[in-house]
Amino acid sequence: MNRRRFLAAAGLAGASVLAGCGSVENQSTRSPPLVENRPDATYYPTHSEGMKMIGTNQAGEYMVGLTYSYPHRFWTVTGTDTEQVTIRDADSVHLMASVWDPETAMVLPVESGVSIAISADGETVAEKQPWPMVSQNMGFHYGDNYQLDGEGVYEITVRVEGMSERRLGSFEGKFGSAGELTTNFEFARSARDDIAYTEHPDKQGNRAAVGLTNMEMMPTSQVPAPEELPGELLGTKKGSDEVYAATWLSGTDFLDSGQSYLAVSVRTPYNRVPLPMMTLDGTVDVGGETAFDDGLSPAVHPDLGYHYGGVVEATGDPTVTVETVAPSQTSRHEGYETAFLATPTLEF
Known part of the structure; x- marks a missing residue:
């Protein structure tokens, strides 16, 4: 997959900034030091971030939800190797796209990919593909850190490609074609900086996980027990x-x-x-x-x-x-x- 860059988001509703962590503005471009001697397993992260909804809309046969949060670090995978993507000073937000079937509300990983075009005042700010990602509180989604041209209203166009995965049961014959939607996003630093942020000094590094965030407008990405x-x-x-x-x-x-x-x-x-x-x-x-x-x-x-x-x-x-x-x-x-x-x- 041609993994060009996009915007993604995730978080833990109701969390709060702990004393001694620095300003929220600084936290939008930094993260606490990583846990030392991290296990080769799922572990409780150093911190959790909330997210805000941009909106949901239908794109062909798909439903798509867009959310955003603070920029944050993540890791790409090639084979069995990982590479950390660090936060850049110019990053404005971390944006997330989630794709699901509107009838069953099942989140759909689309291997052929999702692409995003962002523009302002008729000028293209970026046109990229998000990374497919997994997060403890966000589940499976597509996202990346993203640099915007300051505060204001942006137009975001999301294109979901047709699925290459085998579709079975009532999914047979569905999701073979691409779908597209366009929505507006008003970016304000004050709204971003109001997103919840909490650190986990007593739990970080433990073999456990932050729970999935439940959002009223979007399904969670879970497979059956x-x-x-x-x-x-x-x-x-x-x-x-x-x-x-x-x-x-x-x-x-x-x-x-x-x-x-x-x-x-x-x-x-x-x-x-x-x-x-x-x-x-x-x-x-x-x-x-x-x-x-x-x-x-x-x-x-x-x-x-x-x-x-x-x-x-x-x-x-x-x-x-x-x-x-x-x-x-x-x-x-x-x-x-x-x-x-x-x-x-x-x-x-």
């Missing part, structure tokens, strides 16, 4: 802190006679946020013979959520091996940047 997945649950296994839930389906509307479907749902611990952009291989043995040995394709289904799956030309009790060829290539907010980077092989 393992026991709520359709089909026969083959089990759950922990990889490099991420959780794999494997389920085996037969007799569903998207399968032919004699076929089964292996679905592997990979999520963060604590908050069940989906982890897109992984490369998984699967092997399925049924009745002592190999019935499937191939890559597991990214897919979305209203009841399965975002997952990795494959159609198996066999029915019966399976023995499944899942190999992680590459971990999730999504960028990470603080607290996730050291997790989900290994390549385990798991058996169900």
Whole structure:
């Protein structure tokens, strides 16, 4: 994906600035020192930031929500390596775009990408693609820090490309075309600086996570609990802190006679946020013979959520091996940047 830059946001409603942390204006361009000896796992971050709503609107078959917050650091992922993106002095905001299905309210990771064009007074301020990201309180979204040309009204155009992921069930035939919307955003430093900000000196570094923020106008990006997945649950296994839930389906509307479907749902611990952009291989043995040995394709289904799956030309009790060829290539907010980077092989 051509990952050009965009604006994204996230936060914890009702939080407050703690004494001794410096001014909120300074916090808009700085973050506390990172935790020393961070675990190779999900950990409680040094601080949390609130977010403000810009608005929601329909873009073709998609719904899109835009929010913003203070600029903050995050990490990009290439293979199993991460690289920190630091806050620049000129950064004005961190903006977030969330995409979901208007009928089921399921958040949709769109691997083909989202693009943003921002203009003011008829002049283009920026035209970029956001990074796909996971955050403890924001869940999955698209975002980046962004420099604006001062206070004023901006016009933001969001384009969501057609999904390349397999769409199953009632999603079949949907989301194949791009959608676009345009909205206005009035930026004022006083409004940004009024966003909640809190540090976590007593919790930072602990193996835990900040809870997902619930916003009235947008759904949260969670996959179903393992026991709520359709089909026969083959089990759950922990990889490099991420959780794999494997389920085996037969007799569903998207399968032919004699076929089964292996679905592997990979999520963060604590908050069940989906982890897109992984490369998984699967092997399925049924009745002592190999019935499937191939890559597991990214897919979305209203009841399965975002997952990795494959159609198996066999029915019966399976023995499944899942190999992680590459971990999730999504960028990470603080607290996730050291997790989900290994390549385990798991058996169900």
